[in-house]
Amino acid sequence: MDKILRIKMSADSSPEVKTESMGDFAGLGGRGLTSAIISKEVPPTCHPLGEDNKLVIAPGLLSGSAAAMSGRISVGCKSPLTGGIKESNAGGQPSQMLGRLGYAAIVLEGKPKADTLYKVFVNKDGVEVKEDNSLCMLGNYAVVDKMKAEFGEKIGVISIGQAGEQKLAGASIAFSDMEVRPTRHAGRGGVGAVMGSKGIKAIVVDDAGCGVRSPADPEKFKAANKTFVAGLRKHPVTGEGLPAYGTNVLTNVINEAGAYPTKNFMWGNFDNCQKISGETEAEIENARGGEGSATHGCHRGCVIRCSGTYYDKDGNYLTKQPEYETVWAHGGNCGIDDLDAIAEIDRMDDDFGLDTIEMGATVAVAMEAGLAEFGDAEAAIRLVKEVGEGTPLGKILGSGAAVTGKVFGVERVPVVKGQSMPAYDPRGVQGQGVTYATSTMGADHTAGYAVATNILGIGGTVDPLKPEGQVELSRNLQIATAAVDSTGMCVFIAFAILDQTDTFQALLDLIGGFIGAEMTADGVTDLGKKILIMEREFNEKAGFTSKHDRLPDYFKSEKLPPHDVTFAVTDEELDQVFNF
């Protein structure tokens, strides 16, 4: 991975394709690379949909190698949703494939002629950019089908649906999975709208003829990988819980903790949660599918395998196994307890190219506005359908919860920096609240997953309902995550490396063996800090202050049942998160 592919769109001429060496960016990957390019090249005050913004798609440092779990990909830009810097992370196949093709990043730049759509094809022989208006307003599933028909079955596809084309701030970018379906998404922050503003509907990747990337120290690398995989397999979360039930194993856990945001963050418990739990989901999938639905990975080299397949009542493929956050967003958060309806919405989100978290939060805000009753699954389906159809209501909803709240005059809108909170109430998991408030990304769970320590007891214990210790916890997690997001590693490895020192050492050796240098814990921390500082600086130049590192006021005054807690971390404490 020694080159950057730049595609410059222009209203006056054909797209310009350029491949260049890493230059100043040498040694960076994933989030480290996307945030470095955005920080250096994008004016922080530019319009997110304008010609000065760039979309950077970067595999991780280890992507394309034989390292287990290394198939994540980072998408960076100035976010149309938050107005700040964005790294949105996805699984799927394209990361490994781009890694093998030698691309550390694809950078989309400039602004095309209006109303012209392009597709990009990348293989070992080079890069082609072609106009293709036949793709106009197609969903991701149809796009992938057309690309398979044109380029064969062994491709990876990076694409946008109707939402990205409409440049909606809730739009995601789809990355095809091992079955070449558009089910893995860089969901957060409206990255799909930026791809839409560049006029690029699909990037097709074919790594035929490219071998696996070779480590600098094969012996060390191989040994470390073995220990690393063994560590993941022996940890109860990565070795048992996630493979058995997928991420939705969390529904019962978070609900029992009283931190399950229910009906637009009104309650911390959802009465009917067992109807949409991971355990129930696995039962349904096994009954309908029968071919080992819970044993999928989302990319080659995954050993956790938290994904699966969701079949409809007739046994036909409907969508990938909806994730915990999706099931929560379209389920408990809307008072909906019907997994089939949730799966149908998940399929629509994937097809239209929408962030399931943002859309679930948005539907709940719409319900609070009176557009539908909480619990009305048919109404929720109808609302999301409008986004794909591009109606005015659909455009409001597709713009996310903050805009929907503004347009309908709703006061209780659970966003930070314009981005919706995910599936953990910040009052019930106060460490998560610190991450929501202070993350450079807006409200984001993966940016510093304090649930691990607050609820699951991983990496120590910190009482979820008290402010003590939360700032330090979130700070350390945010630093570690920024580094992990640069490697291409799935963030779920954190469960094992936080609990098992030998697995953490194996990760360091895996990276060290690959790049041919000694990697230390301090080195990882330094990388994480460097990335966060870069991102904070961008946001500061874009106009963010400490006042934006806050939860909406009502989380500090409205008590969350059943524990009747408010968010108790003070503003002064929040301002210490980046004091490192």
Add this chain to the structure above:
Amino acid sequence: MDKILRIKMSADSSPEVKTESMGDFAGLGGRGLTSAIISKEVPPTCHPLGEDNKLVIAPGLLSGSAAAMSGRISVGCKSPLTGGIKESNAGGQPSQMLGRLGYAAIVLEGKPKADTLYKVFVNKDGVEVKEDNSLCMLGNYAVVDKMKAEFGEKIGVISIGQAGEQKLAGASIAFSDMEVRPTRHAGRGGVGAVMGSKGIKAIVVDDAGCGVRSPADPEKFKAANKTFVAGLRKHPVTGEGLPAYGTNVLTNVINEAGAYPTKNFMWGNFDNCQKISGETEAEIENARGGEGSATHGCHRGCVIRCSGTYYDKDGNYLTKQPEYETVWAHGGNCGIDDLDAIAEIDRMDDDFGLDTIEMGATVAVAMEAGLAEFGDAEAAIRLVKEVGEGTPLGKILGSGAAVTGKVFGVERVPVVKGQSMPAYDPRGVQGQGVTYATSTMGADHTAGYAVATNILGIGGTVDPLKPEGQVELSRNLQIATAAVDSTGMCVFIAFAILDQTDTFQALLDLIGGFIGAEMTADGVTDLGKKILIMEREFNEKAGFTSKHDRLPDYFKSEKLPPHDVTFAVTDEELDQVFNF
């Protein structure tokens, strides 16, 4: 004016009415009072539609006295449009009436039961607050008719239309004029949405039995008033231009200067501008009306009389004479050259309770998004109609240009701090650009009307196309305006007091004679600075930084024909505006 009326809405009990003395706020009026109350009592991070926000309606210091031009009123709150502090200023009768009743301010607080509307009646005997859901979703004209039927013909009415009830960020508050029609509006910043969030549809004021307020030094006051009025009458703008053609006298002037924002700020000239100029408007009005249409004031005691009446083709009353900014917003800015259509939209804006500037800017952004062709008057009428009907599209448009741009993915959105720019392109009148960028109010022309000096040569000369001198000009005007907005005086007196030292001295003596103290130019400046500092502090605590004191990037790169200029005042210079 020695008392403050507070009406506290509550979900659990009836509204609580309290009259209290001025306390800490003694000696303040208008904007000085609204900004002081908001600064002291409203948490800067609160939700603008929540129970912690307050709506303050305050006549000026001189309102209710015999001082000419003293009938303006200030409305303050945390703005749903900008997220910062807001003072929105209006004419009409209620200011003089409230002054005579002795109220320095009405403060609406708290949050009512959902779906209950209230009306308030204030006269010399006291205050009544009553439920009245029969007013639900009525336009301002119908509300005023109902209030006249109930309370008689000699009332003043402060009301909201459908937009305020929907809590749309473009919603205004209507103040009835001398003909008891809802034609004078506190337009900017979504103040109508805050009134809507308090559940108050109308405040009816009856000053029967109350005399004019007495000055402390009647001799000095009377003499000063005489000189002041003579000064206004002898100045060419306040004595000739405005009375003859109303504010729309500016259309030809600004167009000739190449600073007339045309088709969403694409050009500085509008080819067909003579069809919508003040001269043409006066001709039409005189031909159709015939009863001296250009000689109205908007309130008792006005000697400039820039208002008039617009009749339809059959000679029936349609609306008040549309102002320059309205004619521009719905006219040239949308490529529309049909005064009848513009007047029809003006009527709808007044009836629905919408800021005409925000709505015109929004329709132009919608046109740029492809919802209609520039110049299509029928389409513009249809779009604005949707706001009153409360359709999803109407809710988008009624939320203003920034939201509309976001929902439809438009890059060229001429807003600062979320508020639309008025009728002067900041590239063609660079001093105005400085005011737009730095005003505590968001893009606002009256906050520091540099057009006076840049274009009209009043108070000196500063080249409108060059950056030199603009910061100092805007600074001085912003300081002076904040003070004038506290007196109840119409901002148009500025033309005469900037040019004529004796008129300025007369103003000082008028205030001094009224309060019984010596008023100096320094005293006025100190008051203005104090208000601006207070407002800046509120905005800073709400999260604004110098990065928000900027025009959108494209004004710095896109050249405005015919002068082919960009906005050339640097960021460093902008940061000096409040360096006093």
